[in-house]
Amino acid sequence: MGQESPPPLLRMRGIVKQFPGVRALDGVDLDVRAGEVHCLLGQNGAGKSTLIKILAGAYRPDEGEIDFAGAPARFADPTAAMRAGIATIYQELDLVDGLSVADNIFLGHERAAFGFTRRGDAERAARELLAGLGHPEIPPRREAGRLPAAGQQVVSMARALSHDARLIVMDEPSAALAHDEVDNLFRIIRELTAKGVAVVYISHRLEEIREIGDRVTVLKDGRAVAGDLDAKTTPTSRIVSLMTGRDIEYVFPERPGENAGKEVLKVENLGLAGSFEDVSFSVRAGEIVGLAGLVGAGRSEILEAIYGARRPTSGRVLMEGRPVRPGDTGAAVKRGMGLAPEERKSQALLLNESIAANISLAGLGRYATAGWLDRRREQAEATEQIESLDIRPHDPRRAVATLSGGNQQKVVLARWLLNGRRLLILDEPTRGVDVGARAELYGVIRRLADDGIAVLLVSSEVPEVLGLADRVLVVREGRLIHEAPAGDLDEPSVLNMLMEGSAL
Secondary structure (H helix, E strand, O other), X not given: OOOOOOOOOEEEEEEEEEEOOEEEEEEEEEEEOOOOEEEEEOOOOOOHHHHHHHHOOOOOOOEEEEEEOOEEOOOOOHHHHHHHOEXXXXXXXXXXXXXXXXXXXXXXXXXXXXXXXXXXXXHHHHHHHHHHOOOOOOOOOOEHHHOOHHHHHHHHHHHHHOOOOOEEEEEOOOOOOOHXXXXXXXXXXXHHHHOOOEEEEEOOOHHHXXXXXXXXXXXXXXXXXXXXXXOOOOOHHHHHHHHHOOOOOOOOOOOOOOOOOOEEEEEEEEEEOOOEEEEEEXXXXXXXXXXXXXXXXXXXXXXXXXXXXXXXXXXEEEEOOEEOOOOOHHHHHXXXXXXXXXXXXXXXXXXXXXXXXXXXXXXXXXXXXXXXXXXXXXXXHHHHHHHHHOOOOOOOOOEHHHOOHHHHHHHHHHHHHOOOOOEEEEEOOOOOOOHHHHHHHHHHHHHHHHOOOEEEEEEOOHHHHHHHOOEEEEEEOOEEEEEEEHHHOOHHHHHHHHHHOOOO
């Protein structure tokens, strides 16, 4: 007689969560076994974030049951979930910037004796955790806010491990990591699961699911439409079909023939000490130019220097043949540039304000008369952009915080289109955006280029750069090492240049 498999470490049954006007979860079931990587997939708005916030104690379910480690569980707050052995690493990292790395790691369970914090013990323990994560170079005394995004991700993981968690939820953990750092992340996950720790892994990168996952649960419209798929053998087409409710392919808009017009942007020998040097290229009207490079190669810094958010130490930027004042975003905007930054929620959007208010933000002067804003005109022009870009829902009064990632990104684009941009700079335009919405955004970006706008974009996903751009610039260690039409390149050759500095 065969041996029965042990009961799951986590069992969620019939989980329901309702918000005003929205049934975010509609009877979701989820089983997670000790020692497995259980992948949670679904489009933005499918209910993934709500489900993990219930598991983390941030929300309380309206209906349903949770069993953890063989006993009924209902967590009043995140601290209760952590004490039970559940740690969550959110995509939007929740570190306290002004505190040290060590203080962040042990926040809420400080190393103390007789009412005094044992700072030396905390720093030694933090150093051990960081070394175990493959990052002994991160100083425990450094302010967390001064670390790059990848370093902050490592600190957030160290904090989860400091609780001796039995289950760790990872929400898009690789989004800010370079290729070698993703390998290190997977090494850590395998070490954890070998010790019996369960991992719930959320990612939009299906290739990661194949490599690290054991089983997959797919959410759609607040329901679990599949709960026991094999992560390594289930065809991608099957997963995408379950996520979207329809069959879609990873296809990019067809490139037009020779469509580029006059030169809009010219970058001459641009440099920023410590980040990049001697970068030169141009972008023409109707053309999409993509920058491919690993995290830390200087891609975002190049965009920010062009836009004036950083002051370059050498070189110059020209718009339509005229120099743009360095280190001055106001001058860049006046000359026709628009930037959609990598961190749209913290750097581009007022989440609690309406769609209309966010769209009009860069051009409030056009609605002002004698100190008063013409709200009717603001909403009317915002509605035109909402309909043009198909921002859903089509309600200019809806708070941006309630939109999916893809629709939030469209709001950022609409802001600049309303003001007649000639150059759009897009930094990771599909980060955190689901498969279906990505295809839609690709279509929007291509349509904007076809309308004569020059587009400069950065993406950490090489297939995205090759599929969307007309011309590709390869950036490695702060230098532009290759430039070619996208059709002349393939993924292996670009990855080889990024990793080794030379083409295949």
